[in-house]
Amino acid sequence: MxxxxxxxxxxxxxxxxxxxxxxxxxxxxxxxxxxxxxxQTTPSNQPYKQLEDEWVLILQGEAEVTLxxxxxxYRLTQGDHLFIPAGRKHLVTYTQAEPVTIWLAVFSGVxxxxx
Amino acid sequence: MxxxxxxxxxxxxxxxxxxxxxxxxxxxxxxxxxxxxxxQTTPSNQPYKQLEDEWVLILQGEAEVTLxxxxxxYRLTQGDHLFIPAGRKHLVTYTQAEPVTIWLAVFSGVxxxxx
Numbered sequence: 001m002x003x004x005x006x007x008x009x010x011x012x013x014x015x016x017x018x019x020x021x022x023x024x025x026x027x028x029x030x031x032x033x034x035x036x037x038x039x040q041t042t043p044s045n046q047p048y049k050q051l052e053d054e055w056v057l058i059l060q061g062e063a064e065v066t067l068x069x070x071x072x073x074y075r076l077t078q079g080d081h082l083f084i085p086a087g088r089k090h091l092v093t094y095t096q097a098e099p100v101t102i103w104l105a106v107f108s109g110v111x112x113x114x115x
Numbered sequence: 116m117x118x119x120x121x122x123x124x125x126x127x128x129x130x131x132x133x134x135x136x137x138x139x140x141x142x143x144x145x146x147x148x149x150x151x152x153x154x155q156t157t158p159s160n161q162p163y164k165q166l167e168d169e170w171v172l173i174l175q176g177e178a179e180v181t182l183x184x185x186x187x188x189y190r191l192t193q194g195d196h197l198f199i200p201a202g203r204k205h206l207v208t209y210t211q212a213e214p215v216t217i218w219l220a221v222f223s224g225v226x227x228x229x230x
Binding site for chain 2: 008
């Protein structure tokens, strides 16, 4: 059962040791996640490549996402959103540590609710 | 084709005359919308009742959503999010006008991308 109500800025876990991922909503074809980052980035030899479409929004902090093939660098600050189509390789190449970076991520596709 | 990049706080249309709705992303089973409200509310005899699940997040301003059957009132401020399951009757019973209220709304379900 999904919680009806919450706040994206409260109860943020510490991300000092590792990025923190938390489902806010999980439906059959759609999942909404809060991600808290504190300086973490993606290893350049391990880009993400997902089965689901992903849409991210920066709620607090700053980040940089690098899309690959072809390469395109997006510097993101509060309110900025980026659509990452399924199958598009990408790296998180910067996240602000202090204050932490809070992302909203919406995943859509047949496997989005399966995780 | 969906835009890759944007910012939810920029290019907000004036909502003085009417609430403003804009698709930020439209996928087969998922639609993400920005809503700008400036004091508008739902007529109490015309509650919303939708085929899609809806999840809303307040990005700026304040609002009140009243779920019906059974009645539950949610006062929402920045960062608050509320899940409104498909078929649940609801009313927007308050929106802050100055500064305007900016909502992110995620619709999910077979008809979400059809609008």
